[in-house]
Amino acid sequence: MQITTQMRDGVRVISFSNPPVNALSIGAGLVSGLTEAVAAAIADSTVRAIVLDGGPRFSGGADIRDFDTAPEQLTVLRDLLTLIEAAPKPVVAAIAGLCLGGGLELALAAHYRVAHIDTRFALPEVGLGLLPGGGGTQRAPRLIGAAPALDLMLTGRTIGGDAALRLGLIDATTTEGAVLEAALAALAPGANAQPRPTGTRPAPADLAEALTAARAGLTPEQQAIIACVAMIGQGDLAAGLRFEAVEFATLLASDRSRALRHGFFGRRTVARVPGLRAAAAEIRRVTVIGGGLMGTGITTALLNAGLSVAIVEPDDARRAKAGAGIAKTIRRDAEKGRINAATAEERINRLTLAASIVEAAEAELFIEAVFEEIEVKRAVFAELDRVAPPGAILASNTSTLDLDVIAGFTQRPEQVVGLHFFSPANIMRLLEVVRGAATSDATLATAMGFAKAIGKTGVVAGVCDGFIGNRIFEEYLRQAWFLLEEGALPQQLDAALERFGMAMGPCKVMDLAGQDIGWNIRKRRAIEQPDRPYSRVPDLICELGRFGQKTCAGFYTYADGRTATPDPQVDALIVAHSAQISLPRREISDAEIVERCLLAMVNEGARIVGEGIALRPVDVDIVYLEGYGFPAGRGGPMFHADLVGLPEVLAAIRGYQGGRHGWAWEPAPLLEQLVTDARDFGALNQ
Numbered sequence: 001m002q003i004t005t006q007m008r009d010g011v012r013v014i015s016f017s018n019p020p021v022n023a024l025s026i027g028a029g030l031v032s033g034l035t036e037a038v039a040a041a042i043a044d045s046t047v048r049a050i051v052l053d054g055g056p057r058f059s060g061g062a063d064i065r066d067f068d069t070a071p072e073q074l075t076v077l078r079d080l081l082t083l084i085e086a087a088p089k090p091v092v093a094a095i096a097g098l099c100l101g102g103g104l105e106l107a108l109a110a111h112y113r114v115a116h117i118d119t120r121f122a123l124p125e126v127g128l129g130l131l132p133g134g135g136g137t138q139r140a141p142r143l144i145g146a147a148p149a150l151d152l153m154l155t156g157r158t159i160g161g162d163a164a165l166r167l168g169l170i171d172a173t174t175t176e177g178a179v180l181e182a183a184l185a186a187l188a189p190g191a192n193a194q195p196r197p198t199g200t201r202p203a204p205a206d207l208a209e210a211l212t213a214a215r216a217g218l219t220p221e222q223q224a225i226i227a228c229v230a231m232i233g234q235g236d237l238a239a240g241l242r243f244e245a246v247e248f249a250t251l252l253a254s255d256r257s258r259a260l261r262h263g264f265f266g267r268r269t270v271a272r273v274p275g276l277r278a279a280a281a282e283i284r285r286v287t288v289i290g291g292g293l294m295g296t297g298i299t300t301a302l303l304n305a306g307l308s309v310a311i312v313e314p315d316d317a318r319r320a321k322a323g324a325g326i327a328k329t330i331r332r333d334a335e336k337g338r339i340n341a342a343t344a345e346e347r348i349n350r351l352t353l354a355a356s357i358v359e360a361a362e363a364e365l366f367i368e369a370v371f372e373e374i375e376v377k378r379a380v381f382a383e384l385d386r387v388a389p390p391g392a393i394l395a396s397n398t399s400t401l402d403l404d405v406i407a408g409f410t411q412r413p414e415q416v417v418g419l420h421f422f423s424p425a426n427i428m429r430l431l432e433v434v435r436g437a438a439t440s441d442a443t444l445a446t447a448m449g450f451a452k453a454i455g456k457t458g459v460v461a462g463v464c465d466g467f468i469g470n471r472i473f474e475e476y477l478r479q480a481w482f483l484l485e486e487g488a489l490p491q492q493l494d495a496a497l498e499r500f501g502m503a504m505g506p507c508k509v510m511d512l513a514g515q516d517i518g519w520n521i522r523k524r525r526a527i528e529q530p531d532r533p534y535s536r537v538p539d540l541i542c543e544l545g546r547f548g549q550k551t552c553a554g555f556y557t558y559a560d561g562r563t564a565t566p567d568p569q570v571d572a573l574i575v576a577h578s579a580q581i582s583l584p585r586r587e588i589s590d591a592e593i594v595e596r597c598l599l600a601m602v603n604e605g606a607r608i609v610g611e612g613i614a615l616r617p618v619d620v621d622i623v624y625l626e627g628y629g630f631p632a633g634r635g636g637p638m639f640h641a642d643l644v645g646l647p648e649v650l651a652a653i654r655g656y657q658g659g660r661h662g663w664a665w666e667p668a669p670l671l672e673q674l675v676t677d678a679r680d681f682g683a684l685n686q
């Protein structure tokens, strides 16, 4: 953290720097340093005006770490903003790079705002279950109108410098040169700049109308934002600011905000692999082997991320279909206005179609996405070993096979890694990076760097069947299907878990993914793990040829191929199955559905952490938040378990251990250990 000042023609330039994002940190002393500097400039009669200069990144906002360590100290930040706004000399914010959250609130407290056109502006606090607690709810509507300010605050969306100028959020933009010079020009003697506080402006003309606009399904933080904006109608800034501070404190203490902040830091924590010091090599050219659904999805993701990609598919018809499919997906983005047509064509031009690996042997990374059959993998990896350049990384997208066996097909197992993409790979953010027994640190570091470079959240997983995500999902589904034969019906099961917040209940998820996929896994499991049976319910559905959306029937029927309608025939089938296995059906509460499905996840998650398959509990949480539709406001299964309390979690698991299929409820050793030590999963994330 550093604050420097200089005098420029009677103007005190206060430059502040707190890398990497110039967070307005209380703990690191930035806020107190700025307060001193601003107070000194106000007191100094030789200073006629002040510039707040954040350098190339004005500010990424309040320091989110302060929220946990010393929430009460946030008043110090608010006092700084009040001091700036009330300054008897003009204060200009010189803005570049980032102007987010508390950073934008700092700019709003200044009297003028001059920004580089490429600056990104946002009030993203809703993403953390919070509201702009540094006067943003009071100042932004007064400056730009209630409706535009509510839009920014309720969505948290980012806008550029041109949009900010149009809204009146800033006074001027620069396109080249230092923004500091432009700020100084705004304070040149002839410009006649005067103090111009935002907070004392009258209520915006559209206040009443904007507040009554109908909005459905609001989160607690969105409701609180609206309540704060309504305070502007009373015309008393100080009262509005006090109200905002109270609302902010309430949200900050909520489980929901804690969960969202856990997710924010968790997404960054998973990128840190303890003990890994190797540098990541840059990847520019990638060869993807396999032109099926996964191969084309991966290829599309990589083209969108700016890489050059060759896709290898020996079958002529399949190769042509893959190429056409990729181009169509990319052009659809242009049709929807997400990118322009020239960008779409540039992306498509970086694609090469190849009939063999030899034709596409010039790459730094090879990603195999061929059929899930070990002999097919053997052929691919043996060939890759022969033709790939010496330093290249050989990756497998396998989700079910043993990566160490695959690595053994090559003479360079240290360069083999798993890259488990989720379908559709061009949309889903999660990427499990599987570290084999022989995977070198350099290979792992490059794979993690590659994940970041293509905009994915890479999570390191050890080798086991199902890695982190699918292994846990299997236990979740096992309970879901048992619940069906014990008394629940698909619509009740899904509704209970969706009310908890899951993006989709298990029956809908499997209908979407294709019931045949789960069926194949269960058939394999029946041979490998006969002692860990499943309910027959989903098999019975599959035996009717009901594979889900793709056959317009699964647990539900899909008249239009997409919309789920409960099917009495399925209900009857389930009820008949219970009778056949002589299981009296009983009333099952939604609470039991949620508890059993979640505890199954938590217990398996604890096992996975205990075995070292996941590096930390937070890695499990991020896999579930990013790849399995776990509700962001719940922070992931392990975070959720900490909130419930691990002694309670263990007691409930032991309770189920004494019931039907108790074998599935053997408590994970790590869970027992943590309870004995009176610790929680969070303690293992440090």
Ligand code: COA
Pocket (backbone or CB within 6 Å): 020, 021, 023, 060, 061, 062, 063, 064, 065, 098, 100, 101, 102, 124, 125, 128, 265, 268, 269
């Ligand atoms: N407070 C504390 N730390 C922050 C922070 C904040 N407001 N914003 C970013 N950081 C930290 C990150 O945790 C990360 O730390 P790490 O390197 O130890 O993991 C580091 O700064 C870099 O952030 P990262 O997100 O990896 O960099 P980026 O360049 O991709 O993105 C931002 C930068 C600012 C756009 C992004 O971090 C962001 O959106 N931050 C949150 C902004 C926000 O919500 N502000 C409102 C707070 S009230």
